[in-house]
Amino acid sequence: MMNNMELLDWLMANGGPTIKYRTTTELMDNHSKLDELINDLLNTKTINSLLRRIESYEPMQTVDIRTINAIHSGAGVEGIVAKLLELGMKSGIDAFDSRMQVFRQYVNNAFVSKALSSPGGQDVSHNRAIFIAILLASYFVRAGYEYDEIISFIKERINLLYKIATDKQFNIHLNATEILSYPKPPKSWSASPVIRPEYDPGCNEKPLPLIHDIFCLAYFPKSFIDRDLENKINSIIEYILDERFQALPQGYGLLWYKTNRTYYACGWRPELPCLHNHNSEYEKSILVLYMELMSKFKAARESKWFKNCLNYLEEFKTNKGTYCFPAYFLKDAKNMGYVCGMSMGLGENRKSEKAYEIESTFRMLLIKRRVNI
Numbered sequence: 001m002m003n004n005m006e007l008l009d010w011l012m013a014n015g016g017p018t019i020k021y022r023t024t025t026e027l028m029d030n031h032s033k034l035d036e037l038i039n040d041l042l043n044t045k046t047i048n049s050l051l052r053r054i055e056s057y058e059p060m061q062t063v064d065i066r067t068i069n070a071i072h073s074g075a076g077v078e079g080i081v082a083k084l085l086e087l088g089m090k091s092g093i094d095a096f097d098s099r100m101q102v103f104r105q106y107v108n109n110a111f112v113s114k115a116l117s118s119p120g121g122q123d124v125s126h127n128r129a130i131f132i133a134i135l136l137a138s139y140f141v142r143a144g145y146e147y148d149e150i151i152s153f154i155k156e157r158i159n160l161l162y163k164i165a166t167d168k169q170f171n172i173h174l175n176a177t178e179i180l181s182y183p184k185p186p187k188s189w190s191a192s193p194v195i196r197p198e199y200d201p202g203c204n205e206k207p208l209p210l211i212h213d214i215f216c217l218a219y220f221p222k223s224f225i226d227r228d229l230e231n232k233i234n235s236i237i238e239y240i241l242d243e244r245f246q247a248l249p250q251g252y253g254l255l256w257y258k259t260n261r262t263y264y265a266c267g268w269r270p271e272l273p274c275l276h277n278h279n280s281e282y283e284k285s286i287l288v289l290y291m292e293l294m295s296k297f298k299a300a301r302e303s304k305w306f307k308n309c310l311n312y313l314e315e316f317k318t319n320k321g322t323y324c325f326p327a328y329f330l331k332d333a334k335n336m337g338y339v340c341g342m343s344m345g346l347g348e349n350r351k352s353e354k355a356y357e358i359e360s361t362f363r364m365l366l367i368k369r370r371v372n373i
Contacts, residue, residue, distance in 0.1 A: 001319065001320060001321040002320055002321035002322070003321070004365070006321070007321060007322065007361060007365060008023060008027055008028055008365070010322065010361070011023045011027075011358065011361060011362055011365075012024070014354055014358055015348070015358050015362070016044075016346075016347045016348055016349075017037070017040040017041045017043075017044055017088070017347060018041065018044075018086075018087045018088045018346045018347035018348075019346055019347070019348065019358055019359070019362055020037055020040070021034075021037040021038065021040070021041055021088045022088050022346070022362065023362060024037060025088075025090075026366060026369075027362075027365055027366065027369060038093055041087070041088050041089075041093075042093075042095055044087075044347060046083075046087065046347065047084065047087055047088075047089070050080050050083055050084050050087075051084070051095055051096070051099055053080050054077075054080060054081070054099040054100075054102075055099060057070075057077065057102055057103070058102065059102060059105040059106075059109075060105060060106055060109060060111070060132070063111045063125045063128045063129045063132070064125070064128075067128070067132075068128050068131070068132070071106075071132055071135070072131065072132075072135070073335075073337075074333075074334075074335040074336040074337050074338070074342070074343065075335040077103070077106075077135075077136070078135060078337065078338060079335055079336065079337065079338060079343065081100075081103075081136075081139045082139070082338035082343060083338070083343055084096065085139060085142055085143060086338075086343065086344070086345075086346060087346065087347055089143065090143045090144050091143050091144035091145045092144070096143070100139075100140070100143070100145070103136045103139070103140070104140075104147055104149060104150070106132050106133060106136045107132075107133045107136050107137050107140070107149060107150055107153050108149035108150075108153065109129070111125065111126075111129035112129050112130065112133045112153070114126065114129070115127075115129045115130045115202055115203070115204070116130075116156065116204050117204060118203060118204060119197065119198065119203055119204065119205055120196075120197035120198050120199065120200030120202070120203030120205055120207075120255075121197025121198075121200060121203070121255070121256060121257060121258060122203075122257065122258055122259060123257055123258075123259040123260075124255070124257045124259070124260065124262070124264055126200075126202045126203065127200060127201065127202030127203075127255065127257075127264070128202070129202070130201065130202035130203075130207075131201070131202060131210065131212075133153060134157065134210060134212045134213055134216060135212045137150050137153055137154050137157075137212075137216050138212045138213075138215035138216045138219070141154065141216060141219040141220055141221065142215060142218075142219040146221050146223075146224075151221070151224055154216045154220055155224075155229070157213060157216065158217070158229060158232050158233060158236070159232070160204065160205075160206070160207050161207065161209050161213060161232075161236050162232040162235055162236060163205075163206045164199065164206040164207065164208060164209075164239070165209075165232075165235045165236040165238070165239035166235055167206065168239060168242070168244075169199070169206065170242075170244040170245060170247075170248065172195055172196055172199045172208065172248065172252065172253075173193035173194060173195060173196065173253055174193070174194045174195075174196055179194055182194060182256055183256075183261065183263075185254055185263045186263065189254055189263060189265070192249070192253050192254045192265075193249065193253040193254070194253060194254045194255075194256055194263070195208070195252055195253045195254065195255055195266060197255075197256070200255055200266075201252075201266065208252055208266075208269070209236060209239075209240060209269075209270055210267075210268045210269075210270070211268045211269070211270045211271075211339050212268070212339070213236075213270070214237075214240070214270045214293060214294075215293065217233050217236065217237070217296075217297075218293055218294075218296035218297065219296070220233070233297075234297075234298075234299060237297045237299045237300060238299050240270045240272075241272070241299060241300060241303055241305070243275070246271065246272055246275055248269060249269070250269060250271065251265055251266050251267040251268065251269060252266040252267070252269050253266055254266065268339065271286075271290070272290065272294070272305050273286050273287045273290050273309075274287055274305075274308075274309055274312065275305050278312055281328060284326075284328065284329060285328050285329065285331055285340075285341045285342075286339075286340065286341035287309060287312075287313075287329065287341075288313070288325065288329050288330065288341075288344065288363055288367075289339070289341050289344060291306070291309055291310070291313070291367055292363060292366060292367055294306060295366075295367045295370040295371060296370060301370070301371055310367070310368075310371070313325070313364060313367075316360065318357070322357050322360070322361040323357070323360040323361045323363075323364040324356055324357040324360050324361075325356060325360040325363075326356075327356060329344075329360070330344040330345065330356060330359055330360065330363075331343075331344055332344055332345030332350065344359075345359070346358075346359045346362065
């Protein structure tokens with residue numbers, strides 16, 4: 001059975017451009033031949049196509065349903081940039097750097113400033129502006145960018161999330177008496193609870209954390225984290241690890257806005273897949289993605305959930321020491337949502353017998369490396 005160094009050599013010998021580059025930069029201490037590895041990345045058809053698609057984006061002029069749809073979709077910014085990050089793009093790669101510049105305005109703009117000074121339940125545009133800012137901020141820090149406006153936004157977001165985390169607030173919905181003063185939701189949503197406006201993820205009161213917030217925390221540059229900020233981040237992570245938080249509805253519930261007197265589905269509660277068992281195929285399809293994410297936090301790595309899931313993933317170890325997860329653990333569907341676990345491919349030819357073994361082994365070694373920090 002191969003040891004760790006032999007597994008790294010095996011990945012370098014068998015993997016494609018993304019596996020070789022990410023193995024070198026994330027799993028090995030020897031960063032030689034990086035220019036050559038980057039050139040190989042930039043010569044791949046998929047990366048070239050995705051980089052070209054970014055070029056069509058311009059600064060935001062408004063925040064409406066068309067704006068959000070152009071960003072919050074597998075075919076939009078959310079799918080394009082998340083995929084480029086998975087395939088190895090990061091700061092310092094000129095072709096990526098130049099194209100990411102336009103998205104700085106998506107975080108730092110008048111829409112976000114207005115939202116950050118507004119209470120919840122006022123206008124859905126505030127929620128949309130904050131969602132877009134969190135999404136793009138998570139991409140910037142994950143890629144290694146440290147722009148002042150991005151760092152400032154995430155710090156402000158941490159301070160807001162800390163409010164609900166330190167309160168350990170799990171009673172987030174309007175009660176039976178309070179809901180009587182609201183219009184009835186559409187029939188298709190009649191069973192969905194309505195979130196109290198002060199917990200709107202897009203407000204400046206006590207916003208609920210979104211999954212993209214957790215990506216911001218996971219990749220926030222360590223050089224900007226002092227003891228106070230570290231304590232706040234730990235509190236937020238401990239809040240979402242709490243089983244009472246995990247018992248909240250998957251998408252939190254509905255949001256009501258006064259401006260247009262309309263209900264909207266909230267969505268994207270940070271979740272711990274396979275918390276109680278491994279019976280759900282959906283939860284197993286996002287397990288590797290969320291294990292990678294949560295492996296960035298000590299509190300998560302030490303949790304019973306993480307340890308149980310890591311033991312479960314170990315069941316897919318082969319006789320030679322590699323790993324081979326089932327195909328639905330590493331789905332890779334075109335133009336599909338990243339946080340849904342539908343864009344997990346790392347550039348390997350899925351028709352090859354070794355594709356899943358290569359990608360599974362890389363991902364498992366990455367998780368285990370973080371466990372042993």
